[in-house]
Amino acid sequence: MKNFLQERLRKFETALDEAGVDGILVTNLTNIYYLTGFSGTNATLFISKKRRVFVTDARYTLIAKSVVTGFDLVETRDALTEVAKLIANDRLETIGFDSQVTYSFYQQMATVFADFELKSVTNFVETLRTIKDEVEVATIRHACSISDKAFMDVLDFIKPGQTTEMQVANFLDFRMREYGATGVSFETIAASGYRSAMPHGVASEKAIETGESLTMDFGCYYNHYVSDMTRTIHIGQVNDQEREIYDVVLRANKALIDKAQAGLSYADFDGIPRAVIEAAGYGANFTHGIGHGIGLDIHEEPFFGPTASGVLQAGMMVTDEPGIYLDGQYGVRIEDDLLITETGCEILTLAPKELIVI
Ligand SMILES: [Mn+2]
Numbered sequence: 001m002k003n004f005l006q007e008r009l010r011k012f013e014t015a016l017d018e019a020g021v022d023g024i025l026v027t028n029l030t031n032i033y034y035l036t037g038f039s040g041t042n043a044t045l046f047i048s049k050k051r052r053v054f055v056t057d058a059r060y061t062l063i064a065k066s067v068v069t070g071f072d073l074v075e076t077r078d079a080l081t082e083v084a085k086l087i088a089n090d091r092l093e094t095i096g097f098d099s100q101v102t103y104s105f106y107q108q109m110a111t112v113f114a115d116f117e118l119k120s121v122t123n124f125v126e127t128l129r130t131i132k133d134e135v136e137v138a139t140i141r142h143a144c145s146i147s148d149k150a151f152m153d154v155l156d157f158i159k160p161g162q163t164t165e166m167q168v169a170n171f172l173d174f175r176m177r178e179y180g181a182t183g184v185s186f187e188t189i190a191a192s193g194y195r196s197a198m199p200h201g202v203a204s205e206k207a208i209e210t211g212e213s214l215t216m217d218f219g220c221y222y223n224h225y226v227s228d229m230t231r232t233i234h235i236g237q238v239n240d241q242e243r244e245i246y247d248v249v250l251r252a253n254k255a256l257i258d259k260a261q262a263g264l265s266y267a268d269f270d271g272i273p274r275a276v277i278e279a280a281g282y283g284a285n286f287t288h289g290i291g292h293g294i295g296l297d298i299h300e301e302p303f304f305g306p307t308a309s310g311v312l313q314a315g316m317m318v319t320d321e322p323g324i325y326l327d328g329q330y331g332v333r334i335e336d337d338l339l340i341t342e343t344g345c346e347i348l349t350l351a352p353k354e355l356i357v358i
């Protein structure tokens with residue numbers, strides 16, 4: 001793990017010049033975990049080419065000493081003042097900060113760092129995070145395997161006419177924990193029948209009835225990293241239109257898997273599966289982007305949609321989640337997590353996706 005952290009810090013320091021800053025104050029706790037392995041609730045980093053400073057309070061000093069390497073550790077409740085003192089003679093001009101800080105925090109920075117130029121850096125660490133290293137890939141792979149197993153188990157749990165969406169969601173949540181997850185990566189979606197036409201319909205007390213579809217979108221945290229998977233199943237029977245729509249969504253999902261590889265533009269990443277759905281006449285019923293990056297956050301860079309710009313790189317971990325939603329009737333979505341490689345992609349969510357009728 002330590003070598004991977006040193007590599008992340010090396011990339012961080014290399015990217016400083018391009019961002020036009022001499023150092024960066026990192027305050028986002030997820031970014032701090034990514035760079036140091038520290039997962040407490042209070043920490044601030046300052047990283048320049050001259051020094052690396054890790055600031056936390058007395059509650060976390062012991063854990064920081066054991067986890068954080070390569071930083072000067074400072075124990076204080078007033079991180080900004082201590083950092084300003086430390087760097088006073090470092091001949092730095094421009095200091096970057098996370099663009100998502102609160103306005104009151106910015107005002108404090110403006111006072112404490114009055115001798116410096118402050119520059120907001122957008123997605124600085126988030127961009128580094130888009131390329132997963134070996135440890136991250138292995139961890140996400142395991143998180144996906146937990147979701148896969150919970151999905152297989154829930155198929156036996158559902159009793160048509162009795163089981164409610166909330167019971168399905170709770171079953172998935174607890175089962176993922178039993179398989180080693182530390183939590184759910186977002187509120188589990190279990191939407192049946194007409195409710196499945198809402199792309200993010202959270203579970204309700206509605207019972208799942210024979211003849212309905214059921215969309216389950218769920219994922220877990222395993223060792224700080226997420227999985228994110230969607231499967232739609234049918235209960236009891238399936239009619240011709242439902243079979244056709246399921247087939248279109250599955251073909252869209254697979255069309256992207258066939259073409260996803262390093263070098264593909266974000267526009268094509270969204271456009272290839274969208275074209276399958278449009279050709280079938282359901283373009284207006286696919287109302288969201290095709291996917292997003294996953295990692296330490298459930299939704300992180302890159303984000304895909306018709307207007308996204310960028311190019312896939314090997315090591316990106318992204319979702320492929322086409323859907324068709326018929327308002328008032330039902331909806332179908334199928335979502336996989338893909339690891340982008342130089343020559344293609346690897347599917348990490350391995351639960352079956354051929355039409356399942358229980
Ligand atoms: Mn997703």
